[in-house]
Amino acid sequence: MADRHNRDIDRPLAPAPKPLPVPTVDAHAHLEIVTDAAPDSAEVKQVLDDAKAAGVDRVVQVGYSAEQSKWCVAAAEHFNDRVLAAVALHPNEAPVVPDLEADLKIIEELASHPRVRAIGETGLDYFRTPPELRKRQQDSFKWHIELAKKTKKALVIHDRDSHDDVLSILLEVGAPEKTVFHCFSGGVDMAKLCIDRGYILSFAGTLTFKNAPELRDAVKLVPHDQLLVETDSPFLSPMPNRGALNTPAQIANIVRAMAEERNESVGALAQSLSDNAERIFGSFAAGSTL
Structure with missing residues (x-):
């Protein structure tokens, strides 16, 4: 990983x-x-302050391992009016951890925390996982789906080179009420299918890349209540800063690109995306619960 x-x-x-x-x-x-720092550090606060100055005043901090998911929870506790947490084993992590059962137990314990509002990022990634390890990855995905349903929290899906199997497993196991495709990477046909099934599509800086016309076609189709925006910081900085270190502040550039593709006002779209995030993940306010 x-x-x-x-x-x-x-x-x-x-x-x-x-x-x-x-x-x-x-x-x-x-x-x-982004920061390579402790969850309560001045470095994390600076990133959040910079984001707020750009009009991005809340962040969902997403887990990919057992230990890093603990970091997510600690950050959400410390910055308890602008950070919420998601916890999970990333699909590239699940097949290779020494003790999968022990790590999943940690994720299950963290999932009950009131600042944890999603189970993710989980899913499938066939780009980095060889065929002989995919069964373990699929089993982990199914386990996380069941945890999301048990805790009544959103499911955040990582899907790379695995569209068909992700969609098939969601049908087989039964998708949670709030199922989010993080950094949506499908085209128009997949977007239509996901929309029909009630899934939520979250678009990142890839939307702005010159080689991604299918994403720009897809984002035009998504109903307002099934749309989110994300950075996946520190990855995937939007144009014209592709290759730079990405931070949550760059949401401003992605929202503007999204608004242009959808022929909507930036302000109205930003409000709609904010409302969706609060509906899907709950209030960011200190002391709030799902």
Whole structure:
């Protein structure tokens, strides 16, 4: 998993964008990779402050391992009016951890925390997982689906080179009421199918890449109540800053690109995305519960 999550600290930080006219939410970020710092650190606070200055005043901090999921919960506890947590084993993590049962037990315990509002990111990734390990990955995905349903929390799906099997498993096991496709990577046909099934599609900076016309076609189709926006920080900085270190502040650039594709006002779209995030993940306010 280290190959995916070790960031290049020498990458330049993406420049601060023009602020949004209405505050909204980054539905998926990895602040611990952005900062390489403790969950209650000044470095994390600075990233959140920079995001707020750009009109992004709330962040969903997403887990990918047992230990890092603990970091997510600690960050959500400390920044308890602007960070919520998701916890899970990433699909690349699940097949290779030394003791899968022990790690899943940690995730199950963390899932009951009031600041944990989603189970994720889980799912399938056939880009990095060889065929002989995919059964273990699929079993982990099914386990996380059941945990999301048991806790009545959103499911956050990582889907890379595995569309058919992800969709098949969701039908086989039964999707949770709130099922989010993180960094949606399908085209129009998959978007239509997901929309019909009531899934939520979250778009990242990939929407702005020149080689992703299918994403721009797909985002035009998504009903307002099934749409989210995310950075997947520190990855996937939107154009014109592709390759720079991504942070939640870059939501402002992604929302503007999304609004242009959907022929909507930036302010109205930002408000709709904010409302969706609060409906799916619950209130970010201190002391709130799902």
